[in-house]
Amino acid sequence: MLYLFAALYPECKSLIRxxxxxxxxxxPRFQIFYNExxxxxxxxxxxxxxxxxxxxxxxxxxxxxxxxxxLINIGTCALLSDREAVLPEGIFLCNKITxxxxxxxxxxxxxxxxSFKEAExxxxxxxxxxxxxxxxxxxxxxxxxxxxxxxxxxxxxxxYDMEAAAxxxxxxxxxxxxxxxxxxxxxxxGCTDAVxxxxxxxxxEANLDALTAYLDFLRGIEAPVALKAEKExxxxxxxxxxxxxxxCSKTMEATVTQHTCYWSLAGIDYQxxxxxxxxxxxxxxxxxxxxxxxxxxxKRKLL
Amino acid sequence: MKKLSENYYNSAxxxxxxxKAVREHPRTKQxxxxxxxxxxxxxxxxKDMFCRRGQDxxxxxQAQSLILAAKQGKLxxxxxxxxxxxxxxxxxxxxxxxxxxxDCEYCYLKGMYPSGNLVVFVNxxxxxxxxxxxxxxxxxxxxxxxxxDLMAFEGVTGYTEAWVQFAERCGRENGVGKNNLTxxxxxxxxxxxxxxxxQPSSHVVYAFTLxxxxxxxxxxxxxxxxxxxxxxxxxxxxRGFLVRLCFDPMIYCVxxxxxxxxxxxxxxxQIDLKQLLDVSVGSFRVSQDYLKKMRKNAPDSAVxxxxxxxxxxxxxxxxxxxxxxxxxxLKRLKEYLPEEKIFLWEKExx
Numbered sequence: 001m002l003y004l005f006a007a008l009y010p011e012c013k014s015l016i017r018x019x020x021x022x023x024x025x026x027x028p029r030f031q032i033f034y035n036e037x038x039x040x041x042x043x044x045x046x047x048x049x050x051x052x053x054x055x056x057x058x059x060x061x062x063x064x065x066x067x068x069x070x071l072i073n074i075g076t077c078a079l080l081s082d083r084e085a086v087l088p089e090g091i092f093l094c095n096k097i098t099x100x101x102x103x104x105x106x107x108x109x110x111x112x113x114x115s116f117k118e119a120e121x122x123x124x125x126x127x128x129x130x131x132x133x134x135x136x137x138x139x140x141x142x143x144x145x146x147x148x149x150x151x152x153x154x155x156x157x158x159x160y161d162m163e164a165a166a167x168x169x170x171x172x173x174x175x176x177x178x179x180x181x182x183x184x185x186x187x188x189x190g191c192t193d194a195v196x197x198x199x200x201x202x203x204x205e206a207n208l209d210a211l212t213a214y215l216d217f218l219r220g221i222e223a224p225v226a227l228k229a230e231k232e233x234x235x236x237x238x239x240x241x242x243x244x245x246x247x248c249s250k251t252m253e254a255t256v257t258q259h260t261c262y263w264s265l266a267g268i269d270y271q272x273x274x275x276x277x278x279x280x281x282x283x284x285x286x287x288x289x290x291x292x293x294x295x296x297x298x299k300r301k302l303l
Numbered sequence: 304m305k306k307l308s309e310n311y312y313n314s315a316x317x318x319x320x321x322x323k324a325v326r327e328h329p330r331t332k333q334x335x336x337x338x339x340x341x342x343x344x345x346x347x348x349x350k351d352m353f354c355r356r357g358q359d360x361x362x363x364x365q366a367q368s369l370i371l372a373a374k375q376g377k378l379x380x381x382x383x384x385x386x387x388x389x390x391x392x393x394x395x396x397x398x399x400x401x402x403x404x405x406d407c408e409y410c411y412l413k414g415m416y417p418s419g420n421l422v423v424f425v426n427x428x429x430x431x432x433x434x435x436x437x438x439x440x441x442x443x444x445x446x447x448x449x450x451x452d453l454m455a456f457e458g459v460t461g462y463t464e465a466w467v468q469f470a471e472r473c474g475r476e477n478g479v480g481k482n483n484l485t486x487x488x489x490x491x492x493x494x495x496x497x498x499x500x501x502q503p504s505s506h507v508v509y510a511f512t513l514x515x516x517x518x519x520x521x522x523x524x525x526x527x528x529x530x531x532x533x534x535x536x537x538x539x540x541x542r543g544f545l546v547r548l549c550f551d552p553m554i555y556c557v558x559x560x561x562x563x564x565x566x567x568x569x570x571x572x573q574i575d576l577k578q579l580l581d582v583s584v585g586s587f588r589v590s591q592d593y594l595k596k597m598r599k600n601a602p603d604s605a606v607x608x609x610x611x612x613x614x615x616x617x618x619x620x621x622x623x624x625x626x627x628x629x630x631x632x633l634k635r636l637k638e639y640l641p642e643e644k645i646f647l648w649e650k651e652x653x
Contacts, residue, residue: 095318096344107344107352110318111366112311118342176357221311258610265605266557303624 001069002215004042005056007163010201011075012042014208030055039219049125049166056170065174070218073180074211076187076200077121077161078128087186088117088157091207091214094182096120099165106168109178112221114214119157121184123165130190159184181218183211235264242274245284246291256295263302273301312366315404318342320352320420322372330425330460331371337459338369348372353401353418360600363419364406374399374424378433382446385590385617387551387583387648391444391485395437399424399462400451405491406524408604409554412450414593421451423460431469438473438482446487454490454509457497463488464497470506489549491523493531495538503543508580510547511536513570515562518554522606529566533573540578548574550636551585551648553628554606555620560631567635576639584636585648586628587611588619 006012009031015021019040021033031044041063045055056071079087093116097106100122110118164182171180185203187195204211239260243253263270277283277298285291319341325331326345335343346352349372382394401422402412413419424430437443447453453463466486473484489510514522516529527535539546548570556562570576587606589597591613601607611618619625629647636645 095342105347105351107320107346107355109358109363109368110342111313111362113313120344172356176359177355178359178362217311255610258608262605262608262610265603265608267605268557303621 001063001066002040002218003059003063003065003069003071004040004074004215005045005052005071005163005167006042006074007045007047007052008075008197008200009044010197011204012044013201014205015042015074015211018208018212029058032059040215045163045167048162049123052163053166053170056167057173060171060174069175069179071167071171071175071180072215072218073164073167073182074204075161075163075184076195076203077159077184078192079186079189080122080128080158080160081189087189089206090185091116091210092119092121092157092159092184092186093117094119094121094159094164094184097164097168097182098122099169100124104165106165106172107177108168108180108182109176111178112218115210116183116214117157119159119184121159121161121164121182123161123163125162127162127192128160128190129192159186183214235260238271242283246295247285247288248291249288252288252292252295259299268302270298270302273298312362315367316341316369316421317366318344318368320344320346320349320368320370322346322349322370325371325373325425328371328373328425330427333461334369334371334423334425334459341369346370349422353416353420353422355418358418360413360416360419367402367404368420370420370422371425372422373426374429378430379437379445385588385648386446386449387585387646388444389487389547389581389583389646391442393437393441394444394446395434396446396449397430397434398450399427399430399447400453400456400460402450403452404455405452405526407491407526408522408524408601409552409587409589409597409606411589411593411597413600413607414589414596415450421456423456427462427465434469434484435473438484440482442483442485444485444487446489448487448489452490452492453488454494454497455492457492457494463494464501467501467504467507471502471504474504474506487547491526491532493527493535495531495535498535498539498542498544503545505545508545508547509536509539510549510583512549512551513566514554515556515559515566516569517556517558517562521556522554522604529569530573533570537573540575545580546578547580548582550632551583552587553585553632554587555609555624555628559628563628563632564635567632571639579640579644581644581646582636582640583646583648584629584632586620586625588617588648591616591618594618 016033019035019038021035021040021042024032024034033042034040043055043059045052093110093114095110095118161184168180185207187200187203239257243256246256248256260270282294285294316338319335319338321331321343323345349370352370379395379397382388382396388394402416402420434443434445447466457463470484470486485506485508487508487510489512491512511532513529513532519526519529536546597607612621633645633647
C-alpha cells in the first residue's frame with residue numbers, strides 16, 4: 001500500500017482523478033481518498049507541522065503499516081533563494097530534511113532509481129516570504145554556505161515547506177528511512193500571494209505523468225513480496241501442524257521452526273522426510289517425549 | 304521522464320554523505336573526485352546517517368551509499384575473543400572503514416552495524432598516531448581489515464598502500480631490537496595488480512580468505528572466484544609478500560566434504576603451500592546478538608537461518624559437525640604444512 005500525504009486538495013486533485021480514488025466518508029478527522037485495488041490511500045493533512053504529524057500518526061495507527069508499504073509526501077514548496085531566480089520545473093526528491101525550529105536533520109534513503117532532481121528541504125512553521133532578512137536567517141539556520149568552496153557540487157537547490165520534517169518524524173515510528181519519499185514541486189520563491197489553488201493544481205497536473213510513473217514503479221517493487229508472503233503462510237501452517245503432532249513445548253517449537261526454515265531455504269526436502277514418518281506411523285507422536293525422539297531422528301536424517 | 308529500469312536500485316555510491324568537518328580534507332576531495340556524478344550531501348556527524356532507526360541493511364547493500372567522516376574516540380581496539388591472534392600477545396584491530404562492498408550472507412557486520420552503507424574515515428593519520436603510541440610500550444599486531452575489505456576498495460581509497468607505507472616507516476624508525484609492528488590485511492579480493500605495484504614488507508601479512516566455489520556462489524556475493532583469489536595469492540607469494548590463507552569461516556553446505564576437498568585440490572594446484580606464512584582454520588561462529596539481527600535482516604538466507612547451537616553467547620555449528628569439518632581440513636592441511644603453521648581458533652581459546 002502506498003500512503004500518500006499531501007497538505008492540500010489542489011496538490012492531489014489530478015492524482016485522485018488518475019487513480020480513481022474514492023473518498024472515505026467514514027473518517028471523521030482527515031479527508032482520505034483510496035483505491036484498495038490500486039493499493040493507494042491518500043490523506044489530506046492540512047497545512048503545517050502539527051496537522052501533518054497528527055495525520056501520519058492517526059492513519060498509520062488506524063491502518064497497520066506492513067513491510068511492503070511506503071509513505072510518500074507529495075506537495076508544493078518554495079524555492080529558497082536570496083536572489084531572483086527562475087522557478088525550476090519538475091519534481092524534486094528530497095534527500096535531506098532540516099527542521100528549522102530545532103535544527104535537526106533527517107535523511108530519507110534514496111535507494112531506488114528515479115528520474116527526478118534531488119534537493120534538500122527546510123521545514124518551517126510559517127510560510128516563507130522573500131524579505132531579505134528572513135532569507136538570510138533561514139540560510140544560517142540550515143548552517144551551510146552557498147558556493148563551491150568545498151570543491152564539489154552539493155545539492156544545487158534548497159526548498160522550503162511546512163510539513164516534510166514533521167511527516168518524517170511521525171512516519172519514522174512506522175516506516176524505515178528507505179520507505180519514506182518526499183516529492184516536491186516548486187510553486188514559488190517566497191511570493192505566497194501568487195500561490196492560488198489554481199496555480200498549485202496546474203503545477204501538479206503538469207508533473208502528473210512523472211509522478212504516477214514513479215508511484216507505479218514503487219507498487220511494482222512490492223508485487224513479488226506479496227507472493228512470497230503467501231508461500232510463507234502455507235509453510236508456516238505445515239510447520240504448525242508438525243509441531244502439534246510432535247507435541248512441542250514452546251522452546252521445541254522454536255527449534256522445529258528454525259530447522260524447517262533452514263531446510264526449506266537450503267533446498268532440503270524435509271517435507272518428503274516428514275511424509276515418510278507419517279507413512280511409517282511415527283507421526284503423530286503420542287506424547288512430548290516421543291515427539292522429541294522423533295524430531296531428533298528427522299534431524300539426523302536431514303543434516 | 305526516463306523509463307524506469309527493471310533493476311529497482313540506484314548504482315552503488317550514487318549518494319555520498321560527507322561530514323562537514325572533513326569536507327576540506329584532501330582524502331575527501333580525492334575520493335569525491337572518483338565519483339563525479341554522485342549526489343554529495345553534507346551531514347553533521349556520520350552517525351546521523353549511519354545510526355538511523357529502522358534501516359534495512361539488505362536493501363541498503365543493494366544501493367550502498369558512501370559516508371566520509373572523521374573517526375573520533377577510541378581508535379585501536381583489543382582483538383575480540385572470536386578472532387584468531389596467531390599467537391601474538393598484543394593483538395589489536397582498528398576500523399578505518401566500516402562495512403564492505405562485498406555481500407557475504409554470513410558476515411557478522413550484518414549483525415553488528417545498523418546500516419549497510421559504507422563509512423570511510425579519512426583521518427587515517429590519527430589512527431597511525433595511536434598505534435605509534437602503543438608501539439612505544441610493546442610489540443603490536445594489528446588487523447586493519449576486519450570490519451571491511453580494504454583491498455577490495457583500494458581503487459577508491461588507496462588505504463592498503465597507506466598502511467603498508469606506515470608499517471615500513473615504523474619498521475625503519477624503530478630499528479633492530481625495538482618493538483615490532485605487524486599488520487594483517489584480510490581480504491577476499493583478487494587485487495592482482497596491487498602486488499605488482501607495491502613492495503613486499505616483512506611487517507605486513509596479506510590474509511586471503513578462501514571458500515569452496517560452491518560456498519562463494521551461494522553466499523559470498525560479488526566476491527572474486529576461488530581461482531581469482533588464488534591467482535592473486537600466488538602472485539603475492541611469487542613476489543615475496545607474506546601470505547596467509549584463511550579457511551575461516553568454514554561454511555557448512557550439503558556435500559561439504561567434497562566441496563572442501565575440491566577447494567584444497569585447487570589451492571594445491573595454484574599455490575605452493577610451503578611458501579605460506581601460515582594458515583588458519585575455523586568453522587563459522589558468531590555472537591548471539593549479531594545472529595539475532597542477521598536473522599531478522601536476512602530471513603531468506605540459508606546460512607544465516609541454519610539451526611546453530613548457542614554456547615555461552617556464541618552460536619556455532621553443532622559440536623559433532625564442527626569437529627568433523629575442522630578435523631577434516633586440519634588433517635588434509637597437515638599433508639602440506641607443518642603443524643606449527645596451522646592455527647585453529649578453538650586451540651587459541653583453550
